[in-house]
Amino acid sequence: MADPPTLVATLIANPRVPSISAEAIRAASSACGGGAPARILSDGVAAEFDIDGEAADVAAALRDALAGRPIDVVVQPAEGRRKRLLLADMDSTMIEQECIDELADFVGLKAQVSEITERAMQGEIAFEPALRDRVALLRGLSVGIVDRIIAERITPMPGGDVLVATMRANGAYAGLVSGGFTLFTGPIGAALGFDEDRANRLLVEDGALTGAVAEPILGREAKLATLLELRTRLGLRPGETLAVGDGANDLAMLGKAGLGVAYRAKPAVAAAAHARIEHGDLTALLYLQGYAASEFAAPARRGWPPGAT
Structure with missing residues (x-):
């Protein structure tokens, strides 16, 4: 035989x-x-x-x-393609925007902050100090602006809700892990059907951003630690995990996942990842696991933006 x-x-x-x-x-x-x-x-x-x-x-x-x-x-x-843990980045992966850049637009600094964001995602500068520098520029911004940004400016990446719904329908656990902020990952993660979300916490005083972020910052090593923690908690083998992201701070978790997918990623990230998707939408991650379109589950979210009925 x-x-x-x-x-x-x-x-x-x-x-x-x-x-x-x-x-x-x-x-x-x-x-x-x-x-x-x-x-x-x-x-x-x-x-x-x-x-x-x-x-x-x-x-x-x-x-x-x-x-x-x-x-x-x-x-x-060929063996072991179906995964039991999905760990996903948020900004420019599960959504089409970078949330901190949208926040900066309300203080007239989007171009300046976007340049720092791009350099950090390319791996040209360290993520943690770059995040502190960008958040400092947001001092005094009303925290209420977050709801407006989510409603008016944030759009889900095509196929992301189907990816999460299908994996969860087949027994997988879905975690959203972001170098962004809990003010965004909470409602966005819930709308997309994730089991849990983790991100950085912006400090707020009297209804306005203080210009600081709670320490320690969730960056490259924290994303990797989340992968290892969830893998252990769920009793999974390394090969049963799938991670997806686009930036340099995703590289460690992509490298340790059973399948690490660079999604429309920066060149250095695409070159280092196990797999890269440049053309497909996020349902590509289901096809990689051998799912046919006829097996896709209907997304569970209740409309978009988060909170819509």
Whole structure:
């Protein structure tokens, strides 16, 4: 009896731009040696192949074969793809914005703060002092502005609610862990269906931000510690965990997760992660686990923005 294939190659496109045509599948199959046929997970959006070989070599061959098409390629071990813990970054991952940049816009400093945010996410400067510097610029801002920002400026990343709902429906635990702020992760995490959220706490006095953040700051090492803590608490093996993020402060948790996914990430993060998604929405993380679109669960949130009915 032949040994089972050791790897699975998954092709993923954005649902808004279905790009996995029959011709693309033929090109991918040829690059993999023309072996087993593709399994279609969603017409035009996701397909997978069982393959043998070295993962890096197969991935390179597939990317060459599909060059110019908006298709993500991920090659991973076939065994143990379904995960039981999801740990997700929030800003620019589960939502499309950076919350601190939106706060800064209300004091006329969005450009200045956004530049610091970008440098911190690229890993060019240390996260913790960069956060302190940015928060200091928010001194005196009414805390009530947070509700307005969530209602008017924050939009969920497409597919995120379906990702959380489907994993939880299949017995997984979902944690939102952010270098941002609990004022945002609380309502946003609840709206997206997460089991829990962790973030930094902005200090408030007389209804206004003091310009300081509670210590210790939740950054790169705290995100990793959360992954390890939840893994232990839930009695999971390392391979049963999935982490997703986009910035340098996500690298440690991405590296220690069973599958670490860089989602539309900074170049250094994408280069270091186990997998990278540049075209697909967050349902890509379900296709990576072998879910077909027909298995997706309906999201549990009660409308958007959080608090809407």
